Amino acid sequence: MDINPKNQPVDRVDGRQKVTGSAKYFAEFALPRTAYCVIVGSTIARGTLDQLDTKRAAAAPGVLGVFTHLNMPAIPGWDAPVGGQADGPPPQPTAETYRILRGTKILFDGQPIAMVVADTFERATYAASLVKATYTRQTPKTDLNKHLAAAIAPSIPWMKDYSRGQAEAYKTAPVVLEADYVVPTEVHNPMEMHGILAQWTSPTSLLLYAKTQGVNATQRAMAQAFKLDPRNVKVHTEFMGGGFGMGLRTWPQETAVVAIARQLGRPVKLVMTRSQMFQLVGYRPHTRQTIRMGADATGKLVGLVHEATAETATYEDFTEGTVNMSKFLYACPSMQTRYRLVRLDRGVPIWMRGPGEATGAFALESAMDEMAHKLHLDPLEFRLRNYSETDPEHNRPYSSKNLREAYERGAAAIGWRNRPATPGSQREGEWLVGYGMSTGTFNAMRWQATVRVVLQADGSLLVQSAVTDIGPGTGTALTIIAHNVLGVPLDRIKVQYGDTSLPPAPTQGGSAIVSTVGSAVFDTCSAVKQTLVELATRPGAPLAGHQAEELALADGQLFVEAKLATQVAVAELLRQNQLASIDKTTESKGGPEQQKYSFYSYSVHFVRVRVNPRTGVVRVTKTVSVADSGRIISPKTAASQMIGGVAGGIGMALTEEAVLDHRFGRYVNNNLADYHVAVHADVPEIETITIDKPDYLLNPMGAKGMGEIALIGFAAAVANAVFNATGRRVRELPITLDKLLAVS
């Protein structure tokens, strides 16, 4: 069935709460006697903690406890697992271990050395300033560029080297490109601060208001850490002020807060500072990539090699799908990938929107542009000549791929024909003008989820899932799905989510939630519908004699499609059968066809830039992003996800870089004034286009994912546009003006 036949744009179901400030985020729940926790971080990145003077802090007004490696309460099951599977396996332990407030070894800058708890936030903050430490400092290794020789192959099978066709076939091609691309460390920086509010409601039960992308994952992690029955760990995250990946795991300081709350016998709240969010909740790892590409005179790829080397912590190997898309995006007979890690004195990274694919796409899609230029081909035409009709990596068909149409529609919308064929040849006043494009792709997935649907006798509908809505509009999409399956008016549907008391759902990430939880809503609502049809068509019932296929639901009525007058109100049907409600809970997941096809979403980004040749300033003046993400369920929130990806992409392309002073292994710009995310003035007119063709092989709504592809590739489109405008190729993000001025 078509999941949204009228393409109804629906206002966000939680919109009123968000615009009035009544939506409650984790730190905003008032629990009596809540104590405030403030973290004191290490000021060195590597070494040992020699002395820690906590006396003044402990004696400061209102202080309830100063927790350090000397008095940290025991946490019985330390190995808190990582939450979601955004993009491959969770970080893997190494020989080194990091356990918060255990021992004196310092493994990264900002590593907590004390957690100070007081009865007010101000008192905790002041007391934390009184904690004094002395260290034996070792020279930290934090510069990826300096330690490339120490790169290792990660032990995870999923990340092993890949090869098809002839090794290094690119060398045999008449036109060869070899180039290095760099993506710096970037930080998620969601607007809401990270932290947790923890209360022990009994010696064996726990209530958590968390900032997590998956309440079930946090529940599992805490149950394991404190050896509790998971059913006794309640986690609530109905609203989350952005995640972008940093909420994909339970971080050690969250676990520590829970331990401290137990010790103190009162609720404890931690709200980290913005600068601590650079240190303690992950980041997109600094990654160097090399692309080697060979093409023949007809513009066909002969061979491609994609290598990536990324930073990780000494104590965990974090990996992501940086080189993945190169394996299947283009039809290239010979292809090799290599992925390496360098363990540095750094906190561990975590997936950041688009994750590795966004990093990888910058390299691959910049290289495609460079090769097109060498071949004197239009970059769009070059991509079309290497279009992969089937998946060359797995030798199987794609479940759906409408990328060609996406290219065409995006090119028309940006006015691609206006692109100057010769770089640096178009001007607007003193500004140089250029156009660029790129492709993005990400796995389209469907995991497992359980959903409860209750149709009440008054005709209203309740839908329940533990899933967290970090901002994409999950609740709105689920409402639209239920509405279209069961014909219950939108304003009579209530979706409850973001709490472990509801049926389990996976962690929000990997663009898989509408596909996964949406399908569970679809299936469960379909089961409710089936019950309704049975009740209505039984002998003696209002629609007796009619077949299920003849019946449809709309506006609270079950009717015969051919004869609209023949109908029965759903509420009446329940009343006649003396049912208070129809209450169904089902588990739902993908079928065996998932092995027969390759499932991907695609995006195409087109941008137009102006570059000031005198100052090197780059302004993005117009963008068009096209998504091939299956059937669009909620057009309004889907468009928002796209424009959000563009804003993130502009930041990634032009301004975002977390800078370390490698002498000390510490950040120099760990705040929002110095780490530049895109602001209003950076973001121009954005056009979004959705191809909107269903992929029923993935799920019954035909919806693929969108959150990642909205960002993946965007930075390359900007770099390509800058090249088109100036003739200058910047291979190291962000494209700041110094890089454009340096060579002139």
Place this chain on the structure above:
Amino acid sequence: MRDESQPLPEPGQPDPSRRAFLKHSSALAALALTPPVALTAIDHSLDERLAAAFEQLPLQVRINGQAQQLSVEPRVTLLDLLREQLGLTGTKKGCDHGQCGACTVHVDGQRVNACLTLALTTEGREVTTIEGLGSEDKLHCMQEAFLRHDGFQCGYCTPGQIMSAVACVREGHADTPEQVREYMSGNICRCGAYANIVAAILDVKASGQKV
């Protein structure tokens, strides 16, 4: 202020500088009336709560139209006063350093960052927060416009954006998209709802409604 060169008191021992401050501070008029027994109690660190009382000052301020008689520590920001003491959690903390705009409120009709405003500086003033702008049943026209244009995703920057947007229109800085972008650039939206926020603001401005 503490003289950093003085030796530090041992834990559990009275802090001399604290005692000296309480005894000699002329700023605390109330102290003159403090019974000696209370000072003795402070000397022995017996009653932290009593000490706390001396660290607080009275504050009279109107918040969302309601007169409030409060008692706050001088170091408490308006943001923390709203969120932690008054339960007005619609105003958000995104940086605590005046860098993000999530905490934007109006003080005497001007938009300010509540995180950079010490609560005591609002003495005698009128503070308006998102809760004072409209309610779920009766949205302010700017809230309506944000809802209609989907000017948010996670919603965390939203109260600040809306308070800033109202001020932006009132200031006469909402005539063109460029102007709105410039005058709204102090409000970061990491979800990147900017295009929709600008559309919402221009919509309100064009409608001629009184904000």
